[in-house]
Amino acid sequence: MTHSQHTANVLQSSPSRIDADAAASIRPLECIELFAGCGSMALGLQQAGIIHQLMVDVDTYASRTLSANRTTFGKSDRLLISQADVRHIDWHAYAGxxxxxxGPPSQPFSGGGLGAGQHDRRDLWPEAIRAVSEALPRAFVFESAPGLLRPSFSQYLDDLVARLERPCGVREDVQYKVTVVPLNAADYGVAQNLRRVLIAGIRQDCGSLLEFGPNTQS
Known part of the structure; x- marks a missing residue:
């Protein structure tokens, strides 16, 4: 069974989310965010009680927007906002x-684009994997366009999940439980039909994955 088939079965039965309750009861969880854009994911994470150490985006206007709204993202005195290319960042500095x-750029997989996938120079999923492999976080969550679930990208998705499950390759002691969750923001009270895909994982020595939050509009 391929990863894409497996995740489809998981999604039909029990989609998952990160179980961070135990850690959150001791101290606030800390996060670094790649491809931060204008901060929509960061705002949601902040509302969940997660504190950002670092937010990175290569776009000038996105970075200016983040800087202008830095107090929105929690403890601003600890937050570094960096306009930088993620390909030039050493994530070892954020180990643990x-x-x-x-949200890695979704254009390579969007149904409205050319669908070039890994052959599109904007495919930066390898950089997301590198960040995980170097920092070895307790958990990760990435989002993308639903086009990533198209049959034409099934092998790409299989390989992506496999590499996130074992980002260090030969190190048997570092493995992640990974799930793929499609969702529509409208199902959670947002006044917009916005379909996205979440790819989330937790390091196996840190906890387990629980059911993703149910549709609040049903």
Missing amino acids: VDLIAG
Whole structure:
């Protein structure tokens, strides 16, 4: 059974989310975010009680927006906002961080684009994997366009999940439980039909995955 088939079965039965309750009861969880954009994911994470150490985006206007709203993202005195190319960042400096989050560019997989996938220079999923492999966070959550679930990308998704499950390759002691969750923001009270895909994982020595939150509009 391929990963794409397996995740489809998981999604039909019990989609999952990160179980961070135990850690959150001791101290606030800390996060670094790649491809932070204008901060929509960061705002949601902040509302969940997660504190950002670092937010990175290469776009000038996105970075300016983040900087202008830095007090929105929790403890601003600890937050570094960096306009940078993630390909030039050494993530070892953030080893052991609680959470890595972000939204790698979705254009290579979007139904409205060319569908070039890994052959599109904007495919930066390998950089998301590198961040996980170098920092080895307790957990990660990434989001993308639903086009990533198209049959034409099934092998890509299989390989992506496999690499996130074992980001260090030969190290048997570092493995992640990974789940793929499609969702529509409208099902959670947002006044917009916005379909996305979440890819979340937790390091196996840190906990387990629980059911993803139910549709609040049904």
